[in-house]
Amino acid sequence: MPALALKATVGWLLSSSLLLVLTLPTAQAASCKTPKSYYKNVACTSMNGYFLASKDYGAPVALIDSKGKPVVDLSAYQKVAADKIAAGLIPVQRSGRIGYVNMQGQTVIPLIYDVLGESRGWARAASEGRIVVKKGGNYGVIDNSNQTIVPFSSAFSDIDNYSNGVAKARKNKVNIKLDSKGNTISEPSSINANNTNANANSNNTKAGSAQASALASAIDKPLASSTVVTSKTFTTLKADQQDGKWGFVDEQKTIMITYSFNEVRPFSEGLAGVRINNKWGFLNLGGELVIPFNFSNSEETQNAENASMFVFNQDKAWIGTLKNGTKICIGTQGNVVDCD
Numbered sequence: 388m389p390a391l392a393l394k395a396t397v398g399w400l401l402s403s404s405l406l407l408v409l410t411l412p413t414a415q416a417a418s419c420k421t422p423k424s425y426y427k428n429v430a431c432t433s434m435n436g437y438f439l440a441s442k443d444y445g446a447p448v449a450l451i452d453s454k455g456k457p458v459v460d461l462s463a464y465q466k467v468a469a470d471k472i473a474a475g476l477i478p479v480q481r482s483g484r485i486g487y488v489n490m491q492g493q494t495v496i497p498l499i500y501d502v503l504g505e506s507r508g509w510a511r512a513a514s515e516g517r518i519v520v521k522k523g524g525n526y527g528v529i530d531n532s533n534q535t536i537v538p539f540s541s542a543f544s545d546i547d548n549y550s551n552g553v554a555k556a557r558k559n560k561v562n563i564k565l566d567s568k569g570n571t572i573s574e575p576s577s578i579n580a581n582n583t584n585a586n587a588n589s590n591n592t593k594a595g596s597a598q599a600s601a602l603a604s605a606i607d608k609p610l611a612s613s614t615v616v617t618s619k620t621f622t623t624l625k626a627d628q629q630d631g632k633w634g635f636v637d638e639q640k641t642i643m644i645t646y647s648f649n650e651v652r653p654f655s656e657g658l659a660g661v662r663i664n665n666k667w668g669f670l671n672l673g674g675e676l677v678i679p680f681n682f683s684n685s686e687e688t689q690n691a692e693n694a695s696m697f698v699f700n701q702d703k704a705w706i707g708t709l710k711n712g713t714k715i716c717i718g719t720q721g722n723v724v725d726c727d
Contacts, residue, residue, distance in 0.1 A: 424455025432469040433512070435679035436666070439469040450477065450490075459492040471512035474531060474674025475634075475647035478510035485510050485520065490647040490663065491632070496533045505545075514548040515673040516643035517567065528554070528569060531674075532642035537569040549673075624659075624672060626651045635659070635674075644674040652697045658719065660697030660704065667697050667706070669721075678721040682706050 419431035426440035486498030527539035652660035
């Protein structure tokens with residue numbers, strides 16, 4: 388069936404009884420609209436479909452869903468970083484200490500870290516299974532299960548969030564890069580400064596040219612193996628279950644995406660289908676929700692023969708079937724595409 392005809396069929400049949408209830412992402416849907424609820428103050432969060440209810444003076448009350456129902460009790464905390472919810476982790480603050488709770492309200496990372504006094508806010512969001520925190524006034528990095536990845540040190544004046552397996556950092560007043568295990572990928576040295584001085588003072592003499600050439604060669608060569616560790620980041624994550632909930636771990640069994648889901652599909656083409664209650668969405672390898680929880684569960688998805696549902700294959704995923712037998716598929720942007 389052509390894509391245009393499929394979209395028309397979907398629009399007509401959504402009003403009748405379907406095996407799947409489908410809400411298509413649109414530009415308008417992308418803008419946050421708070422749900423009706425008995426809470427007086429409701430604000431949007433960084434996680435699609437979830438909202439923060441608070442008291443008049445700003446104290447958090449609960450995280451609520453798109454139906455206005457509470458899903459996480461947050462009344463025990465003084466602050467919640469609603470704009471930093473990621474990978475199923477919610478930054479919370481109490482008595483001047485920072486920690487993280489999951490979407491079931493369980494404390495995953497205890498409230499033992501310092502408030503970050505920086506322009507990016509008092510807490511950082513989880514990024515690629517890593518969280519930048521401070522302890523004893525010093526920067527460090529932990530993973531989503533509170534294991535230390537980058538030891539806390541006064542040598543760090545800043546550490547950026549991880550992106551593509553790498554974090555930029557400022558250590559001992561010089562810029563460095565850290566891999567996902569906390570190892571230094573490359574360290575700057577005085578070579579660059581020496582190279583500049585050599586070029587300025589060489590006066591185009593043979594000696595100066597030779598010196599500049601040697602320094603340039605030194606820059607191109609890696610540093611000694613004792614100080615350089617080749618960056619090796621995970622290529623995929625494996626589904627893992629704990630206490631009845633599903634999450635994802637890396638090859639070393641380190642928790643990369645917390646146990647927050649009722650059901651999951653394996654990562655395929657960099658995306659994994661995940662279900663909370665009866666809604667499905669898709670995460671990327673960084674634990675970010677890239678396709679919102681817009682797709683309803685149905686009896687189809689409970690059938691073991693349909694384990695291929697909500698799994699991407701050649702940039703499309705089967706998410707349901709209409710009563711007339713027509714399959715519905717989406718692309719990597721959450722848009723309806725032809726299943727054939």
